[in-house]
Amino acid sequence: MTNIPDSHPRAKSLRVREAMKAAVDAGLVHGTGLIAHGRGEAFDYLLGEQTPPEAKEAIRHAARLLSNAKQPVLSLNGNVVALAARQCVALQGALPDLRLEVNLFHRTPARVEALIRALGQVGASNVLGMHPDARIPGLDSDRGQCCQAGIGGADVVLVPLEDGDRCQALKAMGKTVITIDLNPLSRTARSADVTIVDELTRALPLLEAALEDLPPPADYDNNAVLARVRLRMAALMTSPDL
Amino acid sequence: MTNIPDSHPRAKSLRVREAMKAAVDAGLVHGTGLIAHGRGEAFDYLLGEQTPPEAKEAIRHAARLLSNAKQPVLSLNGNVVALAARQCVALQGALPDLRLEVNLFHRTPARVEALIRALGQVGASNVLGMHPDARIPGLDSDRGQCCQAGIGGADVVLVPLEDGDRCQALKAMGKTVITIDLNPLSRTARSADVTIVDELTRALPLLEAALEDLPPPADYDNNAVLARVRLRMAALMTSPDL
Numbered sequence: 001m002t003n004i005p006d007s008h009p010r011a012k013s014l015r016v017r018e019a020m021k022a023a024v025d026a027g028l029v030h031g032t033g034l035i036a037h038g039r040g041e042a043f044d045y046l047l048g049e050q051t052p053p054e055a056k057e058a059i060r061h062a063a064r065l066l067s068n069a070k071q072p073v074l075s076l077n078g079n080v081v082a083l084a085a086r087q088c089v090a091l092q093g094a095l096p097d098l099r100l101e102v103n104l105f106h107r108t109p110a111r112v113e114a115l116i117r118a119l120g121q122v123g124a125s126n127v128l129g130m131h132p133d134a135r136i137p138g139l140d141s142d143r144g145q146c147c148q149a150g151i152g153g154a155d156v157v158l159v160p161l162e163d164g165d166r167c168q169a170l171k172a173m174g175k176t177v178i179t180i181d182l183n184p185l186s187r188t189a190r191s192a193d194v195t196i197v198d199e200l201t202r203a204l205p206l207l208e209a210a211l212e213d214l215p216p217p218a219d220y221d222n223n224a225v226l227a228r229v230r231l232r233m234a235a236l237m238t239s240p241d242l
Numbered sequence: 243m244t245n246i247p248d249s250h251p252r253a254k255s256l257r258v259r260e261a262m263k264a265a266v267d268a269g270l271v272h273g274t275g276l277i278a279h280g281r282g283e284a285f286d287y288l289l290g291e292q293t294p295p296e297a298k299e300a301i302r303h304a305a306r307l308l309s310n311a312k313q314p315v316l317s318l319n320g321n322v323v324a325l326a327a328r329q330c331v332a333l334q335g336a337l338p339d340l341r342l343e344v345n346l347f348h349r350t351p352a353r354v355e356a357l358i359r360a361l362g363q364v365g366a367s368n369v370l371g372m373h374p375d376a377r378i379p380g381l382d383s384d385r386g387q388c389c390q391a392g393i394g395g396a397d398v399v400l401v402p403l404e405d406g407d408r409c410q411a412l413k414a415m416g417k418t419v420i421t422i423d424l425n426p427l428s429r430t431a432r433s434a435d436v437t438i439v440d441e442l443t444r445a446l447p448l449l450e451a452a453l454e455d456l457p458p459p460a461d462y463d464n465n466a467v468l469a470r471v472r473l474r475m476a477a478l479m480t481s482p483d484l
Contacts, residue, residue, distance in 0.1 A: 007382065010406075014274075021273035031263050034273060038280020045427055046479075183284070185479070234476035237427070238469075 013041065016083070023082035027114050030106040033079045036161070043182035044199050046233035051206065054229040055198035061220040062158070062178045062194045063210035066095055069156035069176075075103045076129075079161045080200065081115045085122045087204035092124070094211040101150035102129030105163060107142040138169040160200055164188045180204075184226050184233070195222055197229045255283070255291075258325070265324035269356050272348040275321045278403065285424035286441050288475035293448065296471040297440035303462040304400070304420045304436045305452035308337055311398035311418070317345045318371075321403050322442065323357045327364045329446035334366070336453040343392030344371030347405060349384040380411040402442055406430045422446075426471050437464055439471045 020037050023029040066072045072095065074088060081088070081102075092098045102115045109130070116127045132145035134152030143166070146152045157170055160180035164187025170177050171191055179192040180203050189195045196203050262279050265271040308314045314337065316330060323330070323344075334340045344357045351372070358369045374387035376394030385408070388394045399412055402422035406429025412419050413433055421434040422445050431437045438445050 017274040017277050020277065024273055031266065031276065032259065034276035035259060035262070035280035035283065038277035038282075039284040040280075041277065042281040042284030042425065045425070185287070230479050234479040237472045237476040237479065 020079075020082055023078065027111060028118055029078035029082050030111075032106070033077075033082075037079060037083075040161070040182040040199070043184070043197075043233070046236050047182070047198070047229075048236055049199070051198045051202050052229055052232055054225045054232070055196050055203060056206065057220070058194050058196040058222070058225055059198075059203060059206050059210050060215040060218065062196060063207060063214060064217065065156050065176055065178065065194065066098065066158065066207075067211060067214055069097070069154075071099070071154045072097055072156045073099045073101055073150050073154040073158070075101055075151055075157055075159040075162065076115065076119070076127075077102070077104055077161060078111065078115060081118055084160075084200045084204055085119055085124070087201060087208070089119065089122050089124045091204055091208050091211070094208045099150050099154075100124060100127045101147055102127060103146055103151055103166075104129075105143055105166070107145065136166070136169045136173065138172060139165060144169070159188075159192075160203075162188055164191060167191050184229050189226060193222060194220070195226055197226070262321075262324055265320065268360075269353060270360055271320035271324050272346075272353075274348070275319075275324075278321060279325075282403070282424040282441070285426075285439075285475070288478050289424070289440070289471075290478065291441070293440045293444050294471055294474055296467045296474070297438050297445060298448065299462070300436050300438040300464070300467055301440075301445060301448050301452050302457040302460065304438060305449060305456060306459065307398050307418055307420060307436065308340065308400065309453060309456055311339070311396075313341070313396045314339055314398045315341045315343055315392050315396035315400070317343055317393055317399055317401040317404065317408075318357065318361070318369075319344070319346055319403060320348075320353065320357060323360055326402075326442045326446055327361055327366075329443060329450070331361065331364050331366045333446055333450050333453070336450045341392050341396075342366055342369045343389055344369060345388055345393060345408075346371075347385055347408070349387065378408070378411045378415065380414055381407060386411070401430075401434075402445075404430055406433060409433045426468050426475070431468060435464060436462070437468055439468070 020034055102112050112129050119127050128147040128150035132147055134146050134148040136144040136146055151157055154175055156176045158178045167177055167188040168191045177192045178194040179188050180196040180200055181189045184197045262276055344354050354371050361369050370389040370392035374389055376388050376390040378386045378388055393399055396417055398418045400420045409419055409430040410433045419434045420436040421430050422438040422442055423431045425431055426439045
């Protein structure tokens with residue numbers, strides 16, 4: 001691994017990049033996952049690399065939906081596991097009903113197995129995804145495979161860092177979809193029921209805390225939340241302080 | 243390589259991704275270069291994937307500075323070579339004094355050699371970088387190595403797709419720095435003398451044309467240009483049509 005000096009002003013970001021590259025080398029992340037990670041980084045710049053109030057509002061609503069769900073499921077792909085395996089396991093600690101399923105765009109049994117193993121190394125057990133027995137209609141062959149005990153039978157699905165096709169296909173199945181996506185313009189962001197516009201490793205501990213201390217019921221308008229976070233990004237884009 | 247039909251609405255972008263992946267496999271691009279590419283994609287989306295008028299203004303000023311330079315140098319990294327090796331060689335055709343130097347953040351002699359070979363395959367000769375004999379003060383370890391006949395002795399340096407550290411270190415050496423960077427908020431964009439906010443393969447042919455038909459002298463204010471391109475991106479971010 002390349003030596004990144006502590007003196008570099010973006011040392012943290014550079015180390016995350018190195019970790020993502022290592023995850024590609026380890027077979028956890030597909031090469032195109034690195035390009036997707038970079039797109040996210042760009043939008044995180046526009047948040048000032050901190051959780052905006054809109055994400056906190058979305059997280060509160062997501063916690064309410066997940067805690068009321070009959071079969072809540074967290075869908076995991078390579079980028080999610082590489083960035084936040086520990087935080088995903090901790091989320092399950094705060095909501096024991098939450099089921100974890102590895103569900104991939106570029107699915108190979110070897111990569112599913114490697115991701116389940118990586119999750120096991122940080123304490124996850126009973127992770128679904130190795131033996132799919134259900135399908136998500138509207139997605140082609142490999143991408144549509146899922147588990148009935150997981151995404152297939154879920155009423156509420158948390159799908160972080162996911163592509164628009166999958167998000168829309170889950171919506172078309174009548175599921176409630178929560179996403180974590182730094183790009184408020186993406187099809188995923190715009191088709192989900194709840195869009196948490198925040199960086200994954202910042203958002204998951206906040207969601208965990210909200211599940212442990214459930215906020216009172218409140219109205220929630222995802223389009224209004226997205227419009228506000230876009231205004232926030234636009235304001236940073238044009239801030240004279242920058 | 244995956245077959246991408248011309249009819250695909252994002253055919254160009256998908257082909258560029260394929261080329262970048264191939265360049266990683268060939269040892270030309272560091273894995274984290276894919277992340278940087280993704281960041282650029284996000285900002286290019288906010289430009290509507292077309293050269294903005296602000297970039298054209300910056301390109302005209304860059305052409306004037308490069309043509310008046312005593313020792314103009316184009317600094318090349320893996321992403322630049324993977325995306326635009328031919329356009330870099332063509333630029334040298336329009337400005338024969340322009341020296342090319344491979345200069346890497348993640349420097350290994352093998353990667354420098356591979357990049358110089360790739361440049362040679364599209365017609366470049368005398369590419370510097372293999373035998374550094376000078377240093378850029380303020381950069382750690384391998385990153386500060388450069389050639390006196392290139393970047394070390396340059397008065398004007400074109401450093402596309404480069405990190406903020408390098409840009410600031412070159413400025414601190416008293417050099418005039420021109421960059422091509424899709425992120426108008428980056429340290430690179432804000433510390434350069436001229437920031438061309440545009441996609442590399444669109445910008446380089448425009449710079450080549452400007453060098454061949456030099457625009458008349460004109461005032462240039464890089465901060466004002468950056469402010470205008472930021473307003474342009476913010477307008478797209480908050481467009482109600484999205």
